[in-house]
Amino acid sequence: MISVESLSKTFVVGNKIIPAVDDVTFKVERGQIQAIVGHNGAGKTTVLKIISTLIVPDSGTVSVNGFDVVKNPKEVRKILGVMTVSERAFYYRLSGLENLVFFGTIRGLSVFQAKLAAKELMELVGLWEWRDVAYMKYSTGMARKLALARALLTDPQVILMDEPTLGMDPISSREFRRLVQTLSKEKTILLTSHNMVEVEDLAKGVVILNRGKVVAKGSSDELKRAVGLIKVIKAKSPAPDLRKYVVASLGDYFLLRVPHQMEVEGEEIGREQATLEDAFVYLTDEWDSYRDRRRGGRKWAF
Numbered sequence: 001m002i003s004v005e006s007l008s009k010t011f012v013v014g015n016k017i018i019p020a021v022d023d024v025t026f027k028v029e030r031g032q033i034q035a036i037v038g039h040n041g042a043g044k045t046t047v048l049k050i051i052s053t054l055i056v057p058d059s060g061t062v063s064v065n066g067f068d069v070v071k072n073p074k075e076v077r078k079i080l081g082v083m084t085v086s087e088r089a090f091y092y093r094l095s096g097l098e099n100l101v102f103f104g105t106i107r108g109l110s111v112f113q114a115k116l117a118a119k120e121l122m123e124l125v126g127l128w129e130w131r132d133v134a135y136m137k138y139s140t141g142m143a144r145k146l147a148l149a150r151a152l153l154t155d156p157q158v159i160l161m162d163e164p165t166l167g168m169d170p171i172s173s174r175e176f177r178r179l180v181q182t183l184s185k186e187k188t189i190l191l192t193s194h195n196m197v198e199v200e201d202l203a204k205g206v207v208i209l210n211r212g213k214v215v216a217k218g219s220s221d222e223l224k225r226a227v228g229l230i231k232v233i234k235a236k237s238p239a240p241d242l243r244k245y246v247v248a249s250l251g252d253y254f255l256l257r258v259p260h261q262m263e264v265e266g267e268e269i270g271r272e273q274a275t276l277e278d279a280f281v282y283l284t285d286e287w288d289s290y291r292d293r294r295r296g297g298r299k300w301a302f
């Protein structure tokens, strides 16, 4: 189980204070898949980095199966598997199998154990026949599967995944999701994603972050019900604050999906149940912190 309580983390860059995570509370029960969603820069990766003991929070408590991430980081690392999607996180010239054996030994397995685990996992993720192919020749889907296999090397009880299907084609990501679902029966899984179809398909619980704060949490159905009906509006020139609701432009007109209670100028052409994407758009800002970023590499660092 993962328990996150009143978690906050601020970064200071020059004279700028960035409240990356602001009083975040949620739980992921054993055997559950939970997703954190939010705009770019909402704080998702920072939450995962704190859970995985890579960075220390300013305040709040986080525990993994009862172990506090600040007081017992070693225990936490033992029960945690982290799936990273950075291309540079594997050795290009080594084969998939060699990479897994290498990382297995780094994580404390003997060469024999690492080879055994690597074989079992490559079979599980469907990469065994590609075991001797150099990592640099792997497709994105294969690289993601290898990353999942690496996260599972020590048979962790809790798995963190940061945008696991990023860059994967729809069929490969479906296949990947089935794999994650199979795993979830015995594991606790927390993932971040920008793909609402994926989140609906996989996650039992969803936490929506906006500028570091939790703005909603619940099941996909609960979040959709909270928004209710969506009006589809054809409008000539929607106000700038409605820009995030625009789903298409049709010549001189724009199509907008807005919550039914919102007064919007234009012709209503239909009403539909809200999707998870509608709920996300309604609850979060257009804000994109990339404009504020002054640092180079992002995502996970080993």
Ligand SMILES: Nc1ncnc2c1ncn2[C@@H]1O[C@H](COP(=O)(O)OP(=O)(O)OP(=O)(O)O)[C@@H](O)[C@H]1O
Residues within 6 Å of the ligand: 011, 012, 013, 018, 019, 020, 038, 039, 040, 041, 042, 043, 044, 045, 046, 047, 289, 292, 293, 295
């Ligand atoms: N090491 C750091 N130093 C300075 N600022 C940071 C650092 N890590 C994160 N931030 C800032 O904290 C905020 C949250 O970043 P984070 O990477 O957690 O967002 P995210 O939700 O994962 O975004 P994305 O969807 O783009 O991956 C951003 O404004 C980011 O620029």
